[in-house]
Amino acid sequence: xxxxxxxxxxxxxxxxxxxxxxxxxxxxxxxxxxxxxxxxxxxxxxxxxxxxxxxxxxxxxxxxxxxxxxxxxxxxxxxxxxxxxxxxxxxxxxxxxxx
Ligand code: HEC
Numbered sequence: 004x005x006x007x008x009x010x011x012x013x014x015x016x017x018x019x020x021x022x023x024x025x026x027x028x029x030x031x032x033x034x035x036x037x038x039x040x041x042x043x044x045x046x047x048x049x050x051x052x053x054x055x056x057x058x059x060x061x062x063x064x065x066x067x068x069x070x071x072x073x074x075x076x077x078x079x080x081x082x083x084x085x086x087x088x089x090x091x092x093x094x095x096x097x098x099x100x101x102x
Contacts, residue, residue: 023090025097039101047075052101059095
């Protein structure tokens with residue numbers, strides 16, 4: 004029984020290490036959105052800082068699918084095209100914690 008508990012804990016630990024790192028995934032966004040997402044990217048986006056995680060997920064999924072955005076949505080499509088659902092969620096969760 005003890006062995007089973009230990010095995011479970013080790014597995015859970017390994018999984019959390021593999022989880023997407025929202026901070027690292029958002030590093031490339033800084034050039035346009037600012038390091039703390041307080042800039043209007045290229046002068047046109049909303050300020051992302053202060054948006055809720057689920058709003059950010061919706062926006063990023065929409066850019067990826069081509070169903071969301073304004074005149075410059077193509078710029079954002081390129082940014083998130085290679086991010087999977089887990090990575091998008093991780094980025095959004097990270098941004099929502101920026102104070
Ligand atoms: C090359 C510049 C550039 C980079 C890099 C970039 N963005 Fe953007 N982002 C924009 C522009 C421009 C818009 C507005 C696009 C539109 O809808 O017309 C935008 C819009 C957004 C929005 C929606 C805000 C709104 O106006 O509703 C979110 C959320 C967002 N970006 C997050 C990110 C994240 C997360 C990253 C990094 C993975 C990122 N962006 C990287 C330029 C950039």
